[in-house]
Amino acid sequence: MWSWKQIAALVPHPSPHSTCDAVDWAACLEAFPQLELAKTTPQDPIYHAEGDVWTHTQMVVAALLQDSDYALLTNEERETLFLSALLHDVAKCSTTQIGEGGRISQPGHSRRGALDARLMLWEAGAPVAQREAICRLIAVHQVPFFAFADSRRGVSPEFIVRELSWQVDLQLLVQLARADIRGRICPDVGNVLVNIELFKELALEEGCLRTPRSFASAETAVRYFRGAELHPDYALHEEPGSHVIVMCGLPASGKNRWVAQHHGDLPVVSFDDARTELGLRHGENEGAAAHRAVDKAKSLLRAKAPFVWNATHLSRQMRGKSVDLCLAYGAQVELVHMEASRPTLLARNSQRDTTLSNATLLGMLHKWEVPLPTEAHGLQLLVNE
Structure with missing residues (x-):
């Protein structure tokens, strides 16, 4: 290697x-x-x-x-x-x-x-x-x-x-x-x-050969990149809404630890928590777990409360569902992508109380699409070794 x-x-x-x-x-x-x-x-x-x-x-x-x-x-x-x-x-x-x-x-x-x-x-x-x-x-x-x-x-x-x-x-x-x-x-x-x-x-x-094209606001950029017919220099009116941190990354990449260290005071929406609450193993009846997590997210969004959405969100398609829901309620969305090396991932996963095997975890790598800056209001790419 x-x-x-x-x-x-x-x-x-x-x-x-x-x-x-x-x-x-x-x-x-x-x-x-x-x-x-x-x-x-x-x-x-x-x-x-x-x-x-x-x-x-x-x-x-x-x-x-x-x-x-x-x-x-x-x-x-x-x-x-x-x-x-x-x-x-x-x-x-x-x-x-x-x-x-x-x-x-x-x-x-x-x-x-x-x-x-x-x-x-x-x-x-x-x-x-x-x-x-x-x-x-x-x-x-x-x-x-x-x-x-x-x-x-x-x-x-x-x-x-x-x-x-x-x-x-x-x-x-x-x-x-x-x-x-x-x-x-x-x-x-x-x-x-x-x-x-x-x-x-x-x-x-456009003034963007070596730098991102400027936009009037992050809200303008997010809506523009999602197909809204508006000019980049037009500042959209923004109603107060939730601030949502959407976590992304492979299991055992350190998402839970980072959330606890940096946003331990915020409510957390988690598919893993929903599985636990429903008594489900990893991969079992994912629809029921997703429904429970989404219901909790909607409740927080209606209340305009800040929260963390903690999930793998490996593909852009899966992230898009969560981000679109948040945007529909006028939320500001920040994507935080966590990753670690292969040895660290496998060691952590082996030590966790989880039904997810290392073989299954490695199989998820082929769906790993790291977020793009155009997907939300903000993006952080972090390594947690």
Whole structure:
């Protein structure tokens, strides 16, 4: 198992003559064994006439190193961008589909790649903020290709740029997208490069190329990112409501301890407590436990009382249900994400009075989506070792 220090040492320093020869490819494959599968993973020859995923990956990294903007980055930014390029298609091996006429596609490989990269970098002990910067770039690495070409989500290019500026450094995203399109053989490279530059120009106009787009208030931002038709500079009127701290993280990551230390005076809504009150084992009649917890949350929200919602909330979909309920009552929501290393998680879980096995806990890792800043009024990413 490679450490984060060893992985960071793979990143080449900038040079006027940087090429793929500056990369220790054997070490990259040793650090990230999943990349070995890229050597035998095919791609659609129309968009990837260069061949397999590993060939494309090497070409992308080479294009990144030859980008003049690469030398202008800090060491941390170069680490983030290099590893994003190296791992941007890491999940193509597990998402490949062969359709009619032999057409090859890898639907969802960006989102799955972010999950895979998170687990590998978590195991290596990467700093949380930098790990998430890498994973977020992987998750959206192709968005600049299409932001102006079409609107796949039914939203404007302005919305896309504003939202992404809260999730990633758009300058790094632009560089990754340029390297991705230059690192392949396909017929529309020129048009895609134009789209990427338009994306960059819009980010400059919005004042968010290197920083999140400013909003009149956190409330405006939250409602805007949830689809409200309003301008970022418009300050919404806010009625007094609850302040809710929504906990997120794997079991045994230290959520209960953190709540006791920092908000021990607040009421707690907990699915675990609801299971205990109903005499249920972990995974047994989850609907009844959820119903009991939600009823308690609604009672506190109606009273406009502050409280902590303590649950795993591993996926954005599951968090969204809790956050949406709070927002429906006019609450201010802060997400607090807790995590710990694998040895710490397993040791703590083994010592707890719980029906959750270590094997089940580890199985939950494949659903682990760390919260984004666009999901609530505030976000903290914490490590509790």
